[in-house]
Amino acid sequence: MPNTHALAVMKTTGTVFLIVLTLLVLAIPAQRTHAGVRKWKTYQKTQLFELVGSGAYFYVTGHMTIDADGAPDAYHPDNTGLDHLKHAGYPGTSWWKNVLVTDPKDPEKPYVVPDGPYQGYYLSMTSLRDMTKVPTDPSRYVDASRVPYLVFPSTFSRLKGVGALGDLGVAVNLDTGVYSPFIIADIGPEKHPLGEVSIQLAQRLGGGNVCPRVGPEKPLGEILYIVFPGSGDRFPWPGSEKHIDRIAEELLMSIGGTERVFVWIGRGSNLALSNSTNPDKT
Template identity: 50%
Template sequence: MENLAKILLVNLSLLLSLPSFWVQAEECQFEPWQEYKQQKLLRNPTKSAFLFQTEHKAIDADGAPNAYHPENTGLDNYLNAGYPNSNWWNSVLVADPSDPTKPYVQTNGDFAGYFISKTSLFDKSKADLDVSRYVDATKIPYLVYPGKFYNKKGTGRLGDIGVAVNLKSGEHSAFVVADVGPTNASLGEMSMALAENLGGNNVNPRNGAGAPKGDILYVLFPFSSRSYPWPLELDEIHKIGEELVGSIGGTASIITCASQQE
């Protein structure tokens, strides 16, 4: 973890660059709540938000129309989708309606020949074989919840909005909770788009290369999806994230909470 002195130095430059409506308070409004895999979680008194800080990062390509390919030439290794040697591939890849024992291969469009990769969050108005039904990891900044974390009381649900801040670089981004990953995974798996927004460079889901450096501070607004149901446009995600952070005291307030997680 970054020590408090380094965090404060980064925070000074960060606060000078943030929109004024984010810089509203300098006192942490969060209190210790619980732990997940030795990861400390803090929650505000109204239970409208919680946060955590982690150095762990994993990059997710799920939902991208070119995420996985039968010849393993997609953005990610098809072994990470459980294909072809595992029996859980259909939790990541859309099954072929004519032969459910095999993944469906796109027959037209820009990514004909690729499988269709799913996300746990999806647009219910779209058909299963419509790639736009799923949350594209290359375009939408999203966070992945480990299975056990998703099932914990108070952590919210799919479609909830949050904001992430890179405590090393100061880069920040709103995001949506769009996928549920392996049961016992660590917190910190993010879409390619979120990784790029937080300072990543040519991120590679296959091996994690190009991931943003430094600890990432995440603030989540559980059940915010009730007020802002999916689907949302990219600019809507960012606008909602900014408004929600402002409602709990601004980015300056949540950054001061980082020292409480050491």
């Protein structure tokens, strides 16, 4: 006759084992999420990843275009500025008024800086502005030649949770390990891909003598962008380049640095990082 007590114990033990095994299996994806990264959104074939629990996200792209807007010498009537006038849409388009400040005396013409070191240049705008300054004051806008900034395509900027003007982040050249903090300072055209950056950010990431008009010597390879949505509310613009550097690096440290991001994208955790600044733009 079977030992009913022994059978009961075996049955109970087996049930407990199955429960534990089930819990372990179910915990596998949870542990992967707890490790800190999960797929979030896709924008034009660029995958965005969420850094779980931090509010931050990141993406990697090899695409890069250069924005000169906000630099006081970005555009000149003789087309001798940092950027080509066609990139401002002037003349010949209706959207140039989204790029260049209009003349208060004749809104159908761009404003020309009347004096100072940039006399004769058109004044270009960024979407992020110091609203305490008048529209014809160059310091109202974010200088692309001095400030490392990121541009959001307007389509992307309307996505929920991606951040807004004034938010901060960190960009890393994955080929060299050179990195730079940045601020989101401009909104670009509809449906453009991610990867438009200011002259200064391109230079910090390894570009040489970046000048969109004559052909930017932009950095090669893939760039990692880590964005901290909502950070602009805590650290409002205007601020200096040093302010951006300090706060963005503090935000990076608050998520434990770049290690889990590098592991996730298959670059390992041993990529040697070096902060790059342009010594000519202090």
